[in-house]
Amino acid sequence: MVRPLDDSTGNEETRSVSKRILIVDDDPVQRRLLKAAAEKAGYEVELANEGRSxxxxxxxxxHELAAVVLDLMMPEMGGLEVLERLSAVGSTIPVVVQTGQGGIETVVKAMRAxxxxFVVKPVSPERLTLALGNALKAARITSSQIPSPRHVGFNGIVAASPAMERVISLGKRAAASTIPVxxxxxxxxxxxxIAHAIQSESIRRxxxxxxxNCGAIPENLVESILFGHEKGAFTGATERHAGKFxxxxxxTLFLDEVGELPLEIQVKLLRAVQMGEIETVGSRMPRKVDIRLISATNKDLIEEVKAGRFREDLYYRLNVFPIHVPALRKRKEDIPQLVRHFTERFAGAIGGKRIRSIAPDAMALLTAHDWPGNIRELENAIHRAIVLCDGETLTADLFPQIAAQIPGYKLDGLEAGDETQAVSLQAPQGPGLAQREEAAHADPTADPVLAEPSFPVDTGMPAVNAVTPEGEVRRLAEVEEELIRFALSFYRGQMSEVARRLGIGRSTLYRKLKDYAINPDDPDQEAA
Known part of the structure; x- marks a missing residue:
């Protein structure tokens, strides 16, 4: 869910964000090259040679890190697993991934994670600097957000679907008691x-x-983190730790991903819930605690009980008042409201940033997507688009990682020699992200996206007529000339794309342009 907007967005000049970045690559040569390029651009650099560290x-x-440059292909723990684990713990640090293999599918997986x-090896210093600059804009937005949602009640939750109205209704009932949820x-x-909203509308507000986050704690530290430990209780316990209880x-204690708790810890949790007391590691006496327990899980706990991974007695102690929060794909009525909310919030966080509208094709694209990462994925997609947007309208080409998964859209293949080394969305809405980023790098004030397409996406009739008004088939040369003009206008003069779509080589395309006296900058002119 989301928090209400904060009217005081502040001034971008008054905010500061660290310029320390982490470069993660198992290749020492790549690490040195990336470090040199980043330091030349003014960044402080830390290095890591593998995913676990x-x-x-x-x-x-x-950690005070503003961004990460992460190699996707590493032994043991690769970049994708690092991304997934960061997402699981709710990390908001922007990550620029780099790949030298794996193709577009690997990149799409990384963007979804x-x-x-992303950049492609070998990355140019200019492309790396551009990517890091955008990442720091994202970090600046994140650092300017409302610091705590804990006093936000159910009125601050953005929702329009009946499914979410039921969730809110149940949450309000739960808030009126101390029942485990x-x-x-x-x-x-x-x-x-939802847990914050329950707390904020309860007597414990x-x-x-x-x-x-039970899934993010190393197994050997779970007991100490939950219940605390005394000084000297084990090797390395140099001082007393109180514990989360x-x-x-x-x-209120919120146990996120409670299904990840080890079985031996579940026994102690059951005692804490039943008796209202905990046993601190190294202490001889139990301690009384008064907590409201809210748990969360993305697993089917009944199935976990049947599989022997979750205690049945603990399940019935925790699952007194279950509330199922549906996936975003099952409540698509919420997507437009969430899109507008996130757009206003992130745009308002940058001084002077004014996003006045969301293009209909962009909203249709976002609504069509199934959002496997749910609201977190949507929030990250809007966050990224706001950083890259130079105009006043969010357009579909700012969401290449989403468009890659929707029929009818296409991502250009990745080539190591590509100057921009970025995903390029080819759709009728305008230039791709690669061209947009390249233009923005050359001229930050440029806004190549806002122009309307020369042809509608769907006219309801063939774009090129093959029959004359007299009912005769037109000459091949006439149809070919008209088709080339249409393709040039449709793909906005992107010669590589025009040639590829027409199924001819670029040299052949240029020869035909000359034969038909077509100016590629003005394909609609009359033939000479």
């Missing part, structure tokens, strides 16, 4: 926001709200 650095609470941008639903549907005493 990079992930450990990125989940640190105060939450990547902000389980929020069920896929990752990214907004379970934590001014008490602590403590979140624990103690931190939440008097308030």
């Amino acid at each position: 990079a992930l450990a650095r990125l989940v640190e609470p105060d 939450g990547a902000f941008d 389980v929020l069920e639903g896929e990752s990214g549907v907004g379970k934590e926001m 001014n008490k602590p709200f403590v979140t624990v 103690t931190e939440a005493d008097g308030g």
Whole structure:
């Protein structure tokens, strides 16, 4: 779910964001090249040679990293797994992925997993600088957001569908009691926001709200993090740690992905729920705690119980008041409202940024997508589009990672020699993202997207007429000339795309342009 807008957006000049980035690549030569290019552009650089150490650095609470350059193909833990784990813990750090193999499918997977941008090896310093600059804009937006949603009630939840109205109704009933609640639903549907709303409309609204992502905690540390430990309780315990239950005493404890808890920890959790007391590691006496417990899971806990991975007695203790939060694809009525909400929020976070509208084709594209990453994926897509948008309208070409999965849209293939080394969306709405980013790099004030297409997407009749007014078949040369003019206008003079779509080589295309006296900059002119 989402939070209401904050009217005070601030001034971009008064905000600061770290220029420290993390470069993750198992190739030492690539690391050196990327480090040199980034430092020349003014960035502070940290290096990691594999995914596990990079992930450990990125989940640190105060890492002060503004962006990541992440290689997708690495041994043991690859870039895709790092992205998925960052998404699971709710990380908002923008990630620029780089790939030298795997093709467009790998890139699309990375974008779906939450990547902000991508580059192809060997990346030019100019392309890397452009990608990092956009990533820092994204980091600046994130740092300017409302710091805490914990006082936002159900009125702050953006929803229009009957399914979400039922969720809100159940949530309000749950808020009126201290009954244990389980929020069920896929990752990214907004379970934590529902938990915050329940807390904010309950009698514990001014008490602590403590979140624990059970799936992100190393198994050997789960007990200590949940229940705390005494000084000297184990090797490395140099000081006493209170634990999340103690931190939440008097308030609400939100256990996200509770189905990931190890079985031995589930026993202690059951005692805490039943008896209202916890056993701190290394302590001889149990401690009483007063908490409101809200759990969340993206798993079917009944199936987990049948498989022996979740205790049946704990299931019945937690699942007193279940609330199922439906996936975004099952409540598409919410998508337009969420799109407008995120657009206003992210645009307002950049001083002087004015996004006045969303193009109908862009809204249709976003509504057609099934959003496997749910609201989190939608939020990230809008976030990225706002950073890259130079005009006043969000257009479909700003969502290449979404368009790649919708029939009727196409992404250009990736070639290492491509100057822009970026995804290029080829659709009637206008120039692709690659051309847009290239133009923006050359002229930041340029806005090549806002021009209307020369031909409608669907005219309801053939674009080129093969029959004369007298009912005779037209000469082949006449039809060919008209088709070339149409293709030039339709693809806005992008010669490679025109040649590819017509099934001819570029040299053949240029020869035919000369034969038919067609000016590629003005294909609609009369033949000489």
